[in-house]
Amino acid sequence: MTIQPMTADHGSQVLSIYEAGIATGNATFQTAAPSWEEWDQSHLKTCRLVAVENNRVLGWAALTAVSSRCVYSGVAEVSVYVAPDARGKGIGRQLLEALIRESELHNFWTLQAGIFPENTGSVKIHEACGFRIVGRRERIGKMGDRWRDTLLLERRSTQTGI
Numbered sequence: 214m215t216i217q218p219m220t221a222d223h224g225s226q227v228l229s230i231y232e233a234g235i236a237t238g239n240a241t242f243q244t245a246a247p248s249w250e251e252w253d254q255s256h257l258k259t260c261r262l263v264a265v266e267n268n269r270v271l272g273w274a275a276l277t278a279v280s281s282r283c284v285y286s287g288v289a290e291v292s293v294y295v296a297p298d299a300r301g302k303g304i305g306r307q308l309l310e311a312l313i314r315e316s317e318l319h320n321f322w323t324l325q326a327g328i329f330p331e332n333t334g335s336v337k338i339h340e341a342c343g344f345r346i347v348g349r350r351e352r353i354g355k356m357g358d359r360w361r362d363t364l365l366l367e368r369r370s371t372q373t374g375i
Contacts, residue, residue: 214264214265214266214271214304214307215264215265215266216262216263216264216265216307216308216311217262217263217265218261218262218263219261219262219263219273219275221249221253223263223265223270223273224249224252224253225249226263226269226270227249227252227263227270227273227294228246228247228249228252229296230270230272230273230294230295230296231243231246231252231273231294232245232246233294233296233297234294238356239329239331239332240294240329240332240335242354242356242361244356255277256275256276256277256292257275257276257277257278257289259276259315259319260274260275260276260289260312260315260316260319260321261273261274261275261276262274262275262308262311262312262315264295264299264304264307264308270296271295271296271299271304272293272294272295272296272299272304272305272308273292273293273294273308274291274292274293274294274308274309274311274312275292275312276289276290276291276292276312276316276321276324277289277290277292278290279325286320287320287321287322287323287373287374288321288322288323288324288325289316289321289323289324289325290324290325290326290327291309291312291324291325291326291339293305293308293309293312293335293338295308300334305334305335305338306338306341306342309338309339309342310342312324313342313343313368313370316370316373317370317372317373320373320374321370321373321374322369322370322373322374322375323367323368323369323370323374324344324367324368324370325365325366325367325368326339326344326365326366326367327350327353327363327364327365327366328363328364328366329361329362329363329364330349330362330363330364336364336366339366339368340366342368343368344366344367344368345366345367345368346364346365346366347365347366347367348364348365349362349363349364349365350362350363350364350365
């Protein structure tokens with residue numbers, strides 16, 4: 214397996230993995246994957262990675278800007294998704310570690326993640342990579358008729374913005 218920059222050629226596989234994450238009910242508030250064009254517009258052009266084995270994308274990681282205000286130019290939200298049959302093999306952690314390194318090369322000083330508390334695997338991976346829980350956002354969004362909480366995690370770089 215190699216971790217490499219994501220390209221548009223990976224788009225259909227990236228969206229398929231995203232749809233599998235949506236189906237778990239514990240990965241995102243989204244109920245359907247966007248088109249590749251919409252996904253591409255909503256994520257930063259840098260810091261997009263895929264884990265690939267035998268030309269198959271096993272997982273992906275990317276950043277989204279948290280604000281258009283210049284004072285937050287070094288702050289981004291993390292997304293990490295792994296294909297269902299590739300979970301539990303350390304791919305998510307490898308992607309997150311690579312994304313952290315890549316983000317620091319692009320002058321991001323704070324990475325944040327909003328994770329459902331029920332997604333304990335994701336919380337553990339983020340904590341193992343230096344993220345800390347900074348709060349719980351109670352009833353922050355609704356899925357169907359059910360209110361959901363998210364944990365807010367963040368990681369401050371020791372290399373960038375110090």
